[in-house]
Amino acid sequence: MEDHMTGHKEKRYECDVCGKAWQHPYQLETHRRVHTGERPFDCSECGKSFKTAQVLKIHRRVHTGECPFDCSDCGKSFKTSQVLKIHQRVHTGEKPYGCSTCGKSYAGWAGLQQHRRVHSSERPFTCSDCGKGFKSSPDLLMHRRLHTGERPYTCSDCGKGFTRSKILMEHQRTHTDERPYTCALCGKGYTRSTYLLSHQRMHTGDRSFHRPFGCSDCSKDFKRAGELKIHRRLHTGEMPYGCSVCSKSFKTTYELKSHQRVHSSERPFACSDCGKGFKSSSELNVHGRVHTGERPYSCIDCGKGFKSSTDLKVHWRLHTGERPFTCSDCGKGFKSSTHLKVHWRLHTGERPFTCSDCGKGFKSSTHLKTHMRLHTGERPFTCSDCGKDFTQSGSLQVHQRIHTGERPFTCNQCGKGFTRSTYLLSHQRVHSGDRPIPNLVCGERFAMASHALCHQRVHTSGQPYDCPYCSEAFDSSWGLQQHWRIHGGEQLLPLQQAFQESTGTAGGPADTHQGEILCVR
Template sequence: MEDHTAGHNKEKRYECDVCGKAWQQPYLLKIHRRVHTGERPYVCSICDKSFMRTQELKKHRRLHSGEKPYGCSTCGKRFARLSGLWVHRPVHSSERPYTCSDCGKGFKLSTDLKVHRRLHTGERPYTCSDCGKGFTRSTSLLEHRHTHTGERPYTCSQCGEGYIRAKSLRAHQRTHTGERPFICAKCGKSYTRSTSLREHQCTHTGECPYTCAQCGKGFTRSTRLLSHQRVHTGDRPVPSTVCGGGLAMASHVLSHQRVHTSGQPYDCPYCGEAFDSSRELRQHRRAHAGEQMLPLQQTFQEHAGAAGAPADTHQRVTL
């Protein structure tokens, strides 16, 4: 024990001549100096990304190999990094030690609480340089940027369908496998997405914390409420790359594009989904906001015409 303590008390004799930070071993100083010089001697042979330390390169290579050496002893889920496993472990605990002082909601991770509090403060620190839209998470901004570039980097190996988000691809793949891992503890009904399960649970608890002030419809997520409100305001901020018309959500772009290729003339001006008959479109429109939806005075055909699209691109859909 004394020898171990002596190791901690050993004089740090190797000092950085740039910042003054000191180490006990010369190799640690050598590694540190790369912070100042920018040297990254360890290069990935697959993608050419470079690193300061061999350990960083070793961890990076797992992205290419798919190796995940760290497994959760509770559920078996595996991770490429030990830090990923440590972040995952609280999922199995019922304890939520981090509580929001505004609404009392509890979280398992302090980082989740930090992001949640932005819902109350309105802070959106990550801003898109193309359209100015703000986000509470950096990952949300990265995914959003694909809506401008048209890139869909996550592709299904079975059918070739492309997605902007990795989680969207995972949910889609379950349509091939039949897997429905999200199960309601009360009635046993299962779902392919966790968000679908949360929305379903509202039918048991009645708790939908985000409510539309105009029609009273409840939502489990603030982002879904925001998208829904466009039904009432008519706001369609996402332009169609085909006809120039507007869509309420970026996620509706793909379904809208099918309108121009599928031969289905009746398309929804809110989400872009197309139908063979006006009756099907009327039924679909009720799903957006029930019978309390505002009447559509302007047709999507007029939207497209104003943007210079051919007059026969869309049928009139004011039904």
């Protein structure tokens, strides 16, 4: 016993580089390799080198698959006794390594060491390609695969590759339908423990628990720390994932991967119903609901259903009045970033979507798609009451209010109802006296764009409404109507018929309402 205790005290072999002492000369020899970088033990399978024969022996188990240390609680196997010891703390709940800064505890010393870097912001492992720093070497190794494209873990069922063995294991459950994580309250099963944790939060009404990760900048809450981390990039402006083709940057690898398909025109996710291709599985999933009619996201205020949570989120802003996306040029607010992007083209004059038949440009692909129906004659939206066809679902919806008498947009000043929000907006200017639309020639201002357009013809001598009975022409349909009384007394031609005769077109204005001056655009 005395000799044994003496062994603890006597450390006669000192390193001449750092001064650290050891009890045995072989320990000093092994330690010196830290300074020299010497790794004399090579793996015959992969060529990787190690400082000691023991570490090489453990590494060899990666190739052989040998895991000789079994957990008596769950049967899981491990390559080393040390890793098994750390794992067993999952069952015992033991976390002997505590952080002195925040008190958080860990089962292993390595976990604590990595955690401490959260407080120090230390990122000692740096990517040689992009310079990004990481808290641990495994994190750097995973990141490097973004640059190399390496996916060493392959699914034996479908051949799909993965960067991590854990992700492969979770993926394989899609083939076996294994759901090992079960909710104790409702019995629902999940393939990942994180999915179960998120689900369990649905059983509680406590928002702080339901979304425990709060943003310190905008107070928005998230269910997962990873979601908060990505969200924080909205505030910091960080875009760590850059496209090698156009240098555009993105907040997540998923966004980058989807974007890169713009350059390759790759659409790997095809709809089994109509054959349409999509850049991501999530886009295909949402599109599939067009065929099934599924609307899993419902508004708690009006009951309207939506194909995606994003659509519901944008719709909800109709009720709250929230318009978080503001134009830096004119200050106008929008419910979604897409609406703002389309609006911005009013200022830039950009028309990136061009009609192949007539060459006309449009601000959005939706506008182009609607325009194309003028050439094809397609009117896919039919009124079930009168059989009238429309080029847009929105036009049909507004038209149906003629049959139902519904006027959902009400003036809070006089109580008058309107079938469209734009009609309400124009009406409210009667009360406010607001005339936001100026004429660039004379400076006169108007409450409605159609009025401004008609007035503009005073300066340009534009008179597109020709009388079918004489040579007179007018700048508005209302002026033409007044003139007709000379020819036919008080009996007027229907507006639609007169428009067709005066303009020589087969179809009239797609959408008019009583009292509005109609102008050809």
